[in-house]
Amino acid sequence: MRTATVTRNTLETQITISLNLDGTGVGRFDTGVPFLDHMMDQIARHGLIDLDVHARGDLHIDAHHTVEDIGITLGQAFAKAIGDKKGIRRYGHAYVPLDEALSRVVIDLSGRPGLEYHIPFTRACIGSFDVDLFSEFFHGFVNHSMVTLHIDNLRGVNSHHQAETVFKAFGRALRMAVEVDERMAGQTPSTKGTLTA
Numbered sequence: 001m002r003t004a005t006v007t008r009n010t011l012e013t014q015i016t017i018s019l020n021l022d023g024t025g026v027g028r029f030d031t032g033v034p035f036l037d038h039m040m041d042q043i044a045r046h047g048l049i050d051l052d053v054h055a056r057g058d059l060h061i062d063a064h065h066t067v068e069d070i071g072i073t074l075g076q077a078f079a080k081a082i083g084d085k086k087g088i089r090r091y092g093h094a095y096v097p098l099d100e101a102l103s104r105v106v107i108d109l110s111g112r113p114g115l116e117y118h119i120p121f122t123r124a125c126i127g128s129f130d131v132d133l134f135s136e137f138f139h140g141f142v143n144h145s146m147v148t149l150h151i152d153n154l155r156g157v158n159s160h161h162q163a164e165t166v167f168k169a170f171g172r173a174l175r176m177a178v179e180v181d182e183r184m185a186g187q188t189p190s191t192k193g194t195l196t197a
Contacts, residue, residue, distance in 0.1 A: 002178070004080035008073045012065040013057040015073045021081050021178050023050030031055040031070060033063050035129040036137075039167040040070075046096075047171030067133040071140025078145040085109055087184045092177030096169040101156030103165035105173040107149050111196045114148040115139055119166060121159045131159060134166070146196075 002021040009015075027044030029037035031053055044051040053074075057066030082088070093106040103119075115138055121131045142149050151170070156162035 002081045002083060004077045006073050006077040006080060008069060008076070010065075010069065013055060013069040015053075015055045015057075015066075015069055017054075017070070017073045017077045018050075018052040019074075019077050019081055020050035021078075023048060026050045028052045031066060032057065032059050033066055033129065035126055035163075036063070036067055036070065036133075039163060042164060042167035043171040043174070045171065046168045047175040049171070049174065063130065063133060064136065068136040068140045071137035072144050075141040075144030075146075078141070078147075082109065082145075082178060085111075087180050087182075087186045089177055089179050089181050092173035092175065092179075094169040094172035094176070096165045096172065098161045098165045098168070099158070101158060101161035101165045102154045103156075103162070103169045104152045104154060105150065105166065105169035107147055107170075107173045107177050109177050110148045111146050112148060113142045113144075113146050115142045116150040116152075119151065119153040119162060121153075121162060122157055123159050126159050126163060131163070134163065 005018040007016045025045040025048045027041045029040050031037055040051060040053055053070060055066055055070055059066060090109050095104050117135055117138060124131060151166055153162045153166060
């Protein structure tokens with residue numbers, strides 16, 4: 001089983017994340033940011049990743065540090081769980097619709113951090129959640145998981161739908177990328193022979 005638990009403590013946040021890349025999509029979330037919990041549940045359910053996220057942060061200021069640091073810690077846990085990447089598919093992609101919204105996410109477990117992020121949100125907040133924080137979450141994830149990630153919301157009017165299609169597609173792209181390819185028989189899917197920086 002490809003599992004990891006990472007704890008990250010700073011003066012701003014205290015976060016523990018456990019994940020199982022070979023899970024069944026079971027999620028437990030206690031972050032103090034309800035809309036982020038809802039989005040993390042999309043990753044777990046659609047990625048078939050068991051995911052337990054516990055966070056305490058300086059929410060009396062705003063949600064920025066908590067959301068960013070959850071992205072960082074998730075990236076660290078993912079990098080630990082995926083290990084040497086031998087025998088995996090490496091690449092993953094997904095298109096996900098929700099009513100009028102449609103998003104595409106493409107991921108490469110390349111060993112190089114990179115994010116192309118294009119979500120033209122139709123409003124600045126979903127409830128009390130500042131949509132700018134999604135960019136911070138994904139930057140934190142890619143910089144610490146060492147993956148290349150392309151996120152495109154292709155259409156959408158309802159910002160909740162836009163966000164939800166992105167996170168569902170992200171979960172499904174992860175699921176594809178981490179899947180074991182029996183034809184690789186323990187080989188590294190790279191002509192360089194390595195998927196580290």
